[in-house]
Amino acid sequence: MSETGVQARRSAVYLLDQVLGEGRLMSELIGGGVLDRLGPDDRARAQRLALETLRGLERADRILQRHLQKQPPLSVHNVLRLATVELCQGGAAHGVVNASVTIVSKNKRTQPMKGLVNAVLRKVAAKGPEAWEALRAPRLPRWLRDPLAMAYGSDGVGAMERAHFAGAPLDLTAKSDPEALAKLVGGTLLPTGSVRVNAGQQVSTLPGYDTGDWWVQDAAAAMPVQILAPQKGEKILDLCAAPGGKTMQIAASGAAVTAVDDSEGRMKRLKENLDRTGLKAKTRVSDVLEMSGQWDAILLDAPCSATGTIRRHPDLPHAKDGSDFGELISLQAQMIDHAVSLLKPGGRLVFCTCSLLPDEGECQVEEALERHSDLSVDREAILRLGLAEEWMTEEGGLRLRPDYWSDLGGMDGFYMASLRKNSH
Structure with a gap:
């Protein structure tokens, strides 16, 4: 397991600890430079892993419940959550499990739990992906779900939750010619003139970025x-x-x-x-x-x-x-x-x-x-x-x-x- 792979995952766990333990927003954390010590690729990977884990948190917890007698400390729990999402979305079991064990091993407080992490994740690797696909889209917390259900009904909220779980593509606004931009970046021209491309692309490498032909919106x-x-x-x-x-x-x-x-x-x-x-x-x-x-x-x-x-x-x-x-x-x-x-x-x-x-x-x-x-x-x-x-x-x-x-x-x-x- 490369040190960079561990570093990206460890940083992702830190982001999860801050969001779920301290109530901090990702934008504040990223803007505050918590990932600055990482290289560009690992920085992007850490952010992506943390976001995907938050998006699939309820599913991850439901799968982990089957293999945990009691809830571990938050940081260990977040290592397990992150690994579960990776494993259930096609991550290579060997690399994901080894990286997770390495992360808990490097902290004196969590080191005694490396055996638990190893055992649980091997079970998740074997049965988790199939169970993952059978679970519903993660639900919003009650403080938000209840008022939205009053406004849009339970079916409407369910549709929104499925959209949240699916994530979002990348939309661009053209400075002058949307049709030309769609051809330039290989995107889809939407009915209102925005241009949609697949998420996950590095924005600054897309054609027309350096010349200021568009912006993300x-x-x-x-x-x-x-x-x-x-x-x-x-x-x-x-x-x-x-x-x-x-x-x-x-x-x-x-x-x-x-x-x-x-x-x-x-x-x-x-x-x-x-x-x-x-x-x-x-x-x-x-x-x-x-x-x-x-x-x-x-x-x-x-x-x-x-x-x-x-x-x-x-x-x-x-x-x-x-x-x-x-x-x-x-x-x-x-x-x-x-x-x-x-x-x-x-x-x-x-x-x-x-x-x-x-x-x-x-x-x-x-x-x-x-x-x-x-x-x-x-x-x-x-x-x-x-x-x-x-x-x-x-x-x-x-x-x-x-x-x-x-x-x-x-x-x-x-x-x-x-x-x-x-x-x-």
């Missing part, structure tokens, strides 16, 4: 700007803009866009993305609620629970418990109210969240319409996308779910609505 995340329909010469404000996918879409239209975000670090990424693509935008690090001026159009991609991104971020249901959602919902309402005050008469506001919770979508727009008598919903802006009409919501927004376009590989869960400020 889920197809659902690209739709709010398509609804906004920015026009050349318009003065547009992109609130909560980083990492900049929507800013680049607006800039590519020829509109004059100002991108606002309250994080220096995230805004640095946005500027890097603008530089790579050769697109122009004004940038400002600021609290959204402190912005001023009058704007032709505003895009507000408000901070939210991010529950629509679980197929890409399977750590989220394990690292969060829903306790901070009330604060987010209140902030969204404040941001909507402030954005309305910045709109010129006749101006339009697209509000969106990457959330599956109606409280962060449909309910926000219903309540905003009650608070602002000069606002109306522009249903036509959404209908122009040519999507399934049943995805339209009662108040006139668009509800997207991860199980939509299942034959094409799904999409992130999103809510979006186009609001117009009356001219008089």
